[in-house]
Amino acid sequence: MRHLFEPRLVNDAFGDPGLYVDFRDERRALLFDLGDISALPPRKLLRLSQVFVTHAHMDHFSGFDHLLRVVLGRKENLVLHGGPGFVAQVEHKLRAYTWNVVHRYEVPLVIDARETAADGRGLRARFSSRSGFTREDGAPFTLPDDVLHEETAFRVRGRFVDHGVPCLAYAVEETARVNVAKDRLAALGVSTGAWLSVLKHAVLTGAPQTTPIPMRWRDRQGEHAATRSLGELQHLVLDVAPGRRIGYVTDLRHTESNLEALSRLLAGVDILFIESVFLDADSAHAQRKNHLTARQAGEIARRIGARAVVPFHFSPRYQHRAPELVAELRAAWAGTPQPPAPATA
Numbered sequence: 001m002r003h004l005f006e007p008r009l010v011n012d013a014f015g016d017p018g019l020y021v022d023f024r025d026e027r028r029a030l031l032f033d034l035g036d037i038s039a040l041p042p043r044k045l046l047r048l049s050q051v052f053v054t055h056a057h058m059d060h061f062s063g064f065d066h067l068l069r070v071v072l073g074r075k076e077n078l079v080l081h082g083g084p085g086f087v088a089q090v091e092h093k094l095r096a097y098t099w100n101v102v103h104r105y106e107v108p109l110v111i112d113a114r115e116t117a118a119d120g121r122g123l124r125a126r127f128s129s130r131s132g133f134t135r136e137d138g139a140p141f142t143l144p145d146d147v148l149h150e151e152t153a154f155r156v157r158g159r160f161v162d163h164g165v166p167c168l169a170y171a172v173e174e175t176a177r178v179n180v181a182k183d184r185l186a187a188l189g190v191s192t193g194a195w196l197s198v199l200k201h202a203v204l205t206g207a208p209q210t211t212p213i214p215m216r217w218r219d220r221q222g223e224h225a226a227t228r229s230l231g232e233l234q235h236l237v238l239d240v241a242p243g244r245r246i247g248y249v250t251d252l253r254h255t256e257s258n259l260e261a262l263s264r265l266l267a268g269v270d271i272l273f274i275e276s277v278f279l280d281a282d283s284a285h286a287q288r289k290n291h292l293t294a295r296q297a298g299e300i301a302r303r304i305g306a307r308a309v310v311p312f313h314f315s316p317r318y319q320h321r322a323p324e325l326v327a328e329l330r331a332a333w334a335g336t337p338q339p340p341a342p343a344t345a
């Protein structure tokens with residue numbers, strides 16, 4: 001079945017981390033992390049509606065300037081999400097430039113920056129080119145759970161992992177996909193009409209099974225009308241398939257609490273993009289640097305039941321040894337016995 005979006009790493013596994021999630025049928029995309037994004041052409045950057053930053057180390061945030069330069073004067077809105085301190089970091093980036101003419105641009109740009117803490121409390125601020133990107137604070141908010149952004153067709157969730165600093169791991173989840181079974185519709189003696197959109201919407205938004213769905217359709221005999229319950233119609237005329245789920249996990253230590261956070265966020269995920277920075281032979285170094293080894297990444301993928309896994313964020317020290325990192329991750333994901341790794345804290 002056709003998917004709503006297609007995820008792709010921005011750079012090769014040795015380049016800066018970043019995941020571009022393209023919505024095929026809409027002129028829009030999401031970006032996870034904002035490091036070196038020069039590989040993305042301007043037309044792809046102009047499609048971005050939301051950018052989700054894991055943490056503000058340079059390899060995850062230094063591309064802010066590049067993005068700003070491309071969208072300025074050409075794009076009206078951009079929403080940026082991050083962890084604690086993120087709104088101030090966006091503000092400082094913007095204050096590093098002189099903006100004496102930007103208020104005259106024909107296409108004004110509004111940047112909406114949002115940050116969330118581990119307890120769900122959040123801050124937001126707007127920065128408009130019309131006012132030289134002066135910070136305008138919005139009302140603080142509290143998220144009831146880990147959903148950072150939600151629309152009818154998909155949502156983005158985030159949970160914190162420990163990287164020496166708080167770092168967000170993300171999940172992008174397509175809402176269940178609903179298709180009309182045309183043959184069963186015909187067998188029922190009814191035809192398509194606007195009522196099918198009402199039915200689909202009710203199913204996607206989780207309306208009760210007893211919700212009445214007024215049906216109107218037209219055929220050679222003329223106009224018809226009937227009312228049936230959502231529960232009845234759903235099984236008669238729709239095929240519902242679970243939506244695809246994608247995980248983006250980078251920059252974290254190998255700890256039990258990180259594993260638990262990832263299990264809650266990503267259990268059974270369809271595709272897991274996960275950092276695999278060091279070989280397991282260098283696990284003591286990985287621990288000091290607050291990163292995972294390829295083996296640890298594979299074990300996490302196995303533990304959460306990832307159906308596919310894509311490693312990235314390789315350390316430059318393995319420039320010609322990428323196949324070893326990939327093999328180590330895949331063996332751990334598959335559960336192939338490996339020599340025991342040195343104990344980690």
Ligand SMILES: [Zn+2]
Pocket residue numbers: 017057059060251313
């Ligand atoms: Zn990094």
Ligand SMILES: [Zn+2]
Pocket residue numbers: 055057163251
């Ligand atoms: Zn980092």
